[in-house]
Amino acid sequence: MSAWHIVIKSLPSLLAAMLKYTIPITLVSFALGLILAVLVALVRISTAKNWGIRVLKGLAWFYVWIFRGTPLLVQLFIVFFGLPYLKMNGHPLIELNAWTAGILTFSLNTGAYASETIRAAIASIPQAQWEAAYALGMSKPLMLRRIILPQATRIALPPLSNSFISLIKDTSLASGITIIEMFQVSQQFAALYYNPLVSYSLVAVLYLALTTLLSGLQTWLERRTSRYVQIGQQY
Amino acid sequence: MLRIENLNKDFGNGHGLKNVSVAFPEHSTTVIVGPSGSGKTTLLRHLDFLETADSGRYRFGDQDLDLAKPVSRQQVLAARRKLGIVFQSYNLFPHLSVLANVIEAPVHVLGQDKAQATAKASELLAQVGLADKAQAFPAQLSGGQQQRVAIARMIAMQPQYMLFDEPTSALDPELEVEVLKVIQKLAAAKNSLVIVTHNMAFAQGVADKIVFVEDGEVAYDGDPDQFFNHPNDRIAKFLAAGTFQADK
Numbered sequence: 001m002s003a004w005h006i007v008i009k010s011l012p013s014l015l016a017a018m019l020k021y022t023i024p025i026t027l028v029s030f031a032l033g034l035i036l037a038v039l040v041a042l043v044r045i046s047t048a049k050n051w052g053i054r055v056l057k058g059l060a061w062f063y064v065w066i067f068r069g070t071p072l073l074v075q076l077f078i079v080f081f082g083l084p085y086l087k088m089n090g091h092p093l094i095e096l097n098a099w100t101a102g103i104l105t106f107s108l109n110t111g112a113y114a115s116e117t118i119r120a121a122i123a124s125i126p127q128a129q130w131e132a133a134y135a136l137g138m139s140k141p142l143m144l145r146r147i148i149l150p151q152a153t154r155i156a157l158p159p160l161s162n163s164f165i166s167l168i169k170d171t172s173l174a175s176g177i178t179i180i181e182m183f184q185v186s187q188q189f190a191a192l193y194y195n196p197l198v199s200y201s202l203v204a205v206l207y208l209a210l211t212t213l214l215s216g217l218q219t220w221l222e223r224r225t226s227r228y229v230q231i232g233q234q235y
Numbered sequence: 236m237l238r239i240e241n242l243n244k245d246f247g248n249g250h251g252l253k254n255v256s257v258a259f260p261e262h263s264t265t266v267i268v269g270p271s272g273s274g275k276t277t278l279l280r281h282l283d284f285l286e287t288a289d290s291g292r293y294r295f296g297d298q299d300l301d302l303a304k305p306v307s308r309q310q311v312l313a314a315r316r317k318l319g320i321v322f323q324s325y326n327l328f329p330h331l332s333v334l335a336n337v338i339e340a341p342v343h344v345l346g347q348d349k350a351q352a353t354a355k356a357s358e359l360l361a362q363v364g365l366a367d368k369a370q371a372f373p374a375q376l377s378g379g380q381q382q383r384v385a386i387a388r389m390i391a392m393q394p395q396y397m398l399f400d401e402p403t404s405a406l407d408p409e410l411e412v413e414v415l416k417v418i419q420k421l422a423a424a425k426n427s428l429v430i431v432t433h434n435m436a437f438a439q440g441v442a443d444k445i446v447f448v449e450d451g452e453v454a455y456d457g458d459p460d461q462f463f464n465h466p467n468d469r470i471a472k473f474l475a476a477g478t479f480q481a482d483k
Binding site for chain 2: 128129131132133134135136137138139142146147150151154227228229
């Protein structure tokens with residue numbers, strides 16, 4: 001069977017897997033991860049001294065430490081294969097289906113990295129901006145929402161785009177926990193047609209297409225969020 | 236009336252304030268002068284709770300606060316909403332247009348109607364000579380223009396007192412004049428102003444009261460005429476430095 005033939009035969013299933021698993025897992029996990037990341041970042045930059053915040057800070061540190069410090073594949077295996085062995089009175093406490101385990105792990109992993117990105121972006125906003133907002137009588141939540149986070153977004157955008165692109169590629173690891181995502185489908189075709197080079201190259205091209213699209217989106221977003229800076233530079 | 240009494244602040248580096256008591260009369264202009272590092276700016280920043288005092292008393296309208304104890308967030312907000320401040324480095328919000336900078340706090344802090352706030356902001360921008368820059372971003376403006384936007388942004392909150400922290404120190408002489416003219420108008424209209432400045436000619440022209448700060452202490456507090464025309468030796472030396480001319 002010619003390489004071209006293999007491509008024609010396997011492309012529909014690969015695209016279906018992309019639409020059904022790769023893209024949704026990426027989008028949902030990134031959205032959840034981002035929400036988590038903002039919350040963790042806010043906890044970590046908080047200057048409050050009360051016990052509640054101290055405990056939260058400890059938890060946030062622990063969470064980032066674990067999820068940045070261990071391989072994503074290991075995390076997936078623990079959540080999907082490992083957690084059901086956590087038993088009480090002989091009954092599993094937590095049993096997650098592959099989809100839930102995947103989303104949960106990808107979200108937590110992305111959130112750990114993105115929280116550091118967002119924390120650094122917030123910290124890079126000059127103290128003078130906080131003071132100007134305080135002096136106008138703004139409360140801290142209002143200031144974060146209206147003044148600090150919009151500026152931090154511009155700074156966080158390139159590293160967050162990196163995380164997003166990594167996540168798309170990392171969803172291929174979901175094949176390890178029985179999810180029939182795009183890479184898993186390509187493995188099946190590699191076995192079916194005895195041509196791993198063509199099958200795996202084809203799936204690589206599909207990942208590349210997705211990440212290229214995203215790079216374009218990143219460029220567009222960066223231009224949009226940097227308008228107020230670039231105008232100044234032209235001027 | 237806004238006043239602080241027996242204010243102490245130790246930064247642990249030799250700078251700070253020692254037992255400072257100053258009253259800032261309403262509808263008049265108080266100018267704080269003194270050598271760099273003397274504590275002028277620190278004094279001004281304490282008025283707006285941008286610094287935390289070690290001890291002292293803060294009295295402003297119905298607020299009477301013991302600064303040795305932690306001041307609640309509500310008290311700080313209540314004080315800040317009666318005060319406006321213009322910073323040396325303008326501190327405009329770079330991601331917002333000039334107009335958006337001015338209406339940001341009126342709309343989101345005071346809850347004013349956006350159309351109404353916009354109308355008021357346009358009026359204020361016209362007053363500071365920037366009606367045509369409403370849609371520009373801060374990065375497109377000169378320093379003098381940015382500082383005038385900052386003044387409009389402050390006035391839009393209708394503060395009882397307007398604080399100026401070396402508002403023209405970052406500007407060249409021409410741009411400085413643009414800003415000083417605006418401040419002068421505010422003083423002439425009998426607003427309550429507190430100005431920290433190194434510009435002695437401006438201080439003399441605009442002050443109803445002079446506060447001279449040195450080494451964290453108030454070394455003079457009173458009449459500008461006495462300060463400029465009949466100074467003691469120390470003040471005379473300080474003022475003379477301002478009239479230094481290089482010999483050929």
